[in-house]
Amino acid sequence: MRLLSQTTRRLAGGLSRHRRRKLAGPAVLLIALMLTGGLFALFSPAQAETKKANDADDVAAGRALFLVGCSSCHGANGEGIATKRGNNYGPPLVGVGAAAVDFQVGTGRMPLAGPTVQAPRKKVSYTKEEIQQLGAYVQSLGPGPAVPESEEYDPNEGDVSRGGAIFRTNCTACHNFAGAGGALPGGKYAPKLTDVSSKHIFEALLTGPQQMPVFSNDVLTPADKRDVISYLRQNDDAPKYGGFSMGTLGPVSEGMFAWLVGIGVLVGFAVWIAAHTARAKKAVKGGQQ
């Protein structure tokens, strides 16, 4: 107790000593000015305008990129192009949002190399900045889901076991119990999830690319989505304690292994057992027989 009161007295003394110094007044003034200036800069309309101007720049740059790379299928204003039969040549992009652009272009699915039943994942053709500009342009066509913030899909924050329950109910039907993907009718497929970034998984859930249904934030909340991502990441990192997983495709790959390798080895042994042994041309040992 005595020690405490001594320290406080010493500290207070120190402060008051500094306050009396010559430079103390100007220093306080300087700090106050900087604070005011900083606050003003934060809230001033000028700053907001710069941000808007930046956005406008992004939209303009995105539109330029869009006209070159995307408009041949999606139309010059992202309105989509319909075929004679009424199907989509390229779907309209009004309202799909920046998240859809970030997923489709960020995983290389767009631009599409040719008309196929499903856009395959391939090498990404645009830089991060260009993808952001394209997203800004598409977002300007009509409000849609924005690119999620990094804390929304941080796998370290989620509840793994809850995510597992959500995953098994909603995702395993198409994407397999271990996220290894699976086949759909007509040559379509659900891609594997093991090497997809957390952000892209979040965006896919949010926007429902291609045949995948939408899982909107109002029903499957961002926290639910983060739990699913945590479960998937945990699954990726889990040691293969039981042995080779063979793609975790279940009976298909395991049965194939048993038929080809297992029965193949058994056939090899059968051939060895039944094969003729080498015969000697030499004389009989010891003269008998």
Next chain:
Amino acid sequence: MTDLENRPDSGVVRHEPEEPIADPGLPPHELRPTDVDEKAERRAERQVAGMFLLSAVFTVLFCVSYFVFAIGDDPTMVLGLGASNVALGFCLGMALLLIGVGAIQWARKLMGDEEIVEMRHPARSSDEDREEAVASLTEGVEQSGIGRRPLIRNTLLLSTGLLGVPAIIALRDLGPLPGDKLYHTVWRKWMRVVQDVTGTPIKPEDLQVGQLVNAQPDVFYRPFNPKDSDGDDLTAAQAEARGEEPLEVPEGVELQQEKAKAATIVVRMEPSDITPSKGREDWGIDGILAYSKICTHVGCPISLWEQQTHHLLCPCHQSTFDLADNGKVIFGPANRALPQLPLMVDPDGYLVAQSDYTEPVGPSFWERG
């Protein structure tokens, strides 16, 4: 002619013509290197013994690795695999394999390999044996007097025949008859449609076109209070006056059974894509429809929904249902359309059921045909 007579040494005169190609008989026996060369023989002996010894070593290694490698939460790993599993499997496998390989090597190199012909013998017993068997059976029947004493015979028949009854009675242990359980689920009017696992209630505006929700009735998460005709909760007194009780959240086996029947998928499509059949025009809200999640073929849960084609595919046997066309079967072994759950909105704006499913969900059963 019997096989016996066909034996070359049977002495029976052959009546058949000469075979078109003469039986060349067995080729002359040739000796193996191990038969003539003592060095080779000893080498083969050492090989076989070596394999048996190595097998013993692997068995010992199996026992050692059982104790050495850690399992459980922090297992010893080797090449990304559990060391214990790898070592146990490899050692036991090698121990068994080496015994087998050693035995085959032994047979191939060292055991006698003279070719031997063993003739097949007739399967029929001799006539004397057959007569003797029939005679002793007849004698037994005669001595027991079963033909002369109908009282004993009939009571024996009765007692053994009745033994079948306990077997039939015991079938009752398979459980009570299902009654009308298969015709109903826990869904009822005003019960909210909530997302499975999280129990989130759903408003129509929460759903986007192309959205899928794996849903369950709200009663699995919260008790269900009786409602009045406008969908508002009844007070306890009102409910009692009407003779209705709140539904409690089921637990354990009951919960699992009810969940298995009540599982539902809610989807939203463009309203212009949907072609409701007669009487189902008001079963959806702005393109939001709900169907049973249980396949009508053999009852697998299905949620492989393609949002662009509106097709729902069952992963078990590839039955495909068109959800824009009343759940009609368009491919696969399923015989019935997927049952649809009529939807409406309650006073708070949440999706609720108009009623239970109007037909039994899941696969066909005996009474349903």
